[in-house]
Amino acid sequence: MSYALGTKKLADFDMTCLSEAPHSSPETSDRLTFPISIAPMMDRTDRHYRYFMRQITRRTLLYTEMVTSAAIKHGDKDYLLGFSPMENPLALQVGGDNPQDLAECARIAEAMGYNEINLNVGCPSDRVQSGHFGACLMKTPDLVAKCIEAMIAAIKIPVSVKHRIGVDDLDRYEDMQNFVKTLSEAGCQRFSVHARKAWLQGLSPKDNREVPPLRYGDVHRLKQEFPNLFIEINGGFTLLEQAQEQLQYVDGVMIGRAAYDNPYLFATCDREFFGDKNPIRGRVEVAEAMISYIDQWTAKGLKLHKITRHMLQLFYGQAGSRIWKRILTDKSCIAGAGSEVIREAMAAILNNPLSNA
Numbered sequence: 546m547s548y549a550l551g552t553k554k555l556a557d558f559d560m561t562c563l564s565e566a567p568h569s570s571p572e573t574s575d576r577l578t579f580p581i582s583i584a585p586m587m588d589r590t591d592r593h594y595r596y597f598m599r600q601i602t603r604r605t606l607l608y609t610e611m612v613t614s615a616a617i618k619h620g621d622k623d624y625l626l627g628f629s630p631m632e633n634p635l636a637l638q639v640g641g642d643n644p645q646d647l648a649e650c651a652r653i654a655e656a657m658g659y660n661e662i663n664l665n666v667g668c669p670s671d672r673v674q675s676g677h678f679g680a681c682l683m684k685t686p687d688l689v690a691k692c693i694e695a696m697i698a699a700i701k702i703p704v705s706v707k708h709r710i711g712v713d714d715l716d717r718y719e720d721m722q723n724f725v726k727t728l729s730e731a732g733c734q735r736f737s738v739h740a741r742k743a744w745l746q747g748l749s750p751k752d753n754r755e756v757p758p759l760r761y762g763d764v765h766r767l768k769q770e771f772p773n774l775f776i777e778i779n780g781g782f783t784l785l786e787q788a789q790e791q792l793q794y795v796d797g798v799m800i801g802r803a804a805y806d807n808p809y810l811f812a813t814c815d816r817e818f819f820g821d822k823n824p825i826r827g828r829v830e831v832a833e834a835m836i837s838y839i840d841q842w843t844a845k846g847l848k849l850h851k852i853t854r855h856m857l858q859l860f861y862g863q864a865g866s867r868i869w870k871r872i873l874t875d876k877s878c879i880a881g882a883g884s885e886v887i888r889e890a891m892a893a894i895l896n897n898p899l900s901n902a
């Protein structure tokens with residue numbers, strides 16, 4: 546089973562890079578392949594969400610939100626790209642279509658300690674299209690190949706691409722096959738494939754995640770025809786069992802919305818996908834583990850809400866979920882609010898006779 550590709554290489558992975566120790570070296574991260582990852586999501590997978598997820602899963606590959614090459618070039622790099630070493634293994638997702646600019650982003654990402662840099666060729670939003678990047682780049686594989694070549698030449702960490710199975714009328718399997726072949730010849734070895742086409746006109750980004758049908762078979766076929774590439778499937782998975790099942794056909798599974806709507810879904814992930822033996826943290830332990838992080842950030846003036854907004858779904862499906870969310874929502878926006886809000890919400894959960902947190 547192709548899953549072996551992920552586990553075999555992961556056996557070499559030195560877990561000390563997941564502590565507050567120095568970033569993993571390019572040599573280490575070069576070997577990394579992951580059977581499971583959490584998808585890049587704008588306004589969701591920011592550093593605070595990622596730190597929170599690290600309290601649940603230490604091993605899953607995490608992605609940033611997409612950051613444009615223009616923002617990286619001209620913006621506040623620390624604000625846009627800063628992260629805690631605890632978040633490794635971590636991939637930076639960039640959006641852009643200029644090879645030199647993307648190569649520069651790749652250099653910055655590597656120097657900052659990211660483990661991978663990923664080019665977004667899947668986002669269909671109008672804003673992204675007007676900048677000529679995202680999913681519309683599937684129509685110009687030669688240009689994407691130039692971008693990939695420039696990025697690979699600039700760094701040692703892996704360069705990957707996240708794309709769709711097609712866009713607009715360019716949606717035959719052969720079109721995607723040609724796209725992947727062109728990029729693989731440029732040196733790209735890792736592909737995350739959202740198993741839906743995107744309509745660039747007429748559908749909102751949200752509809753483009755729901756309306757076009759999922760075609761998992763196309764992604765499985767891609768793996769069969771390119772056995773040496775790392776092919777990760779994405780789209781519509783809500784359970785780890787589904788991810789395990791997919792590993793019969795592909796090398797990795799990327800989960801997006803379900804990782805946000807039900808973060809504790811990943812609690813058993815390190816055991817099931819990475820053979821980790823560490824005890825699984827309970828939900829309350831996860832909340833408790835966030836307290837010192839919250840104290841550090843609120844002491845620097847960050848509004849509590851910026852962190853707790855990602856923690857609202859921690860008790861998804863549990864008896865105390867409603868009270869947890871209500872306390873966090875009502876109290877996190879109050880001026881000066883800090884980790885006492887978490888403690889209060891934890892106490893409410895623990896005092897709930899129905900809760901098995």
Ligand SMILES: Cc1cc2nc3c(=O)[nH]c(=O)nc-3n(C[C@H](O)[C@H](O)[C@H](O)COP(=O)(O)O)c2cc1C
Nearest residue numbers: 584585586587610611665739780781782800801802
């Ligand atoms: C709120 C939101 C923001 C997203 N932002 C990005 C992004 O920045 N880059 C990207 O490649 N995909 C983005 N996506 C798409 C996801 O990465 C993923 O491909 C999609 O949600 C399908 O996977 P899922 O069914 O597991 O959610 C976003 C999705 C959502 C829901």
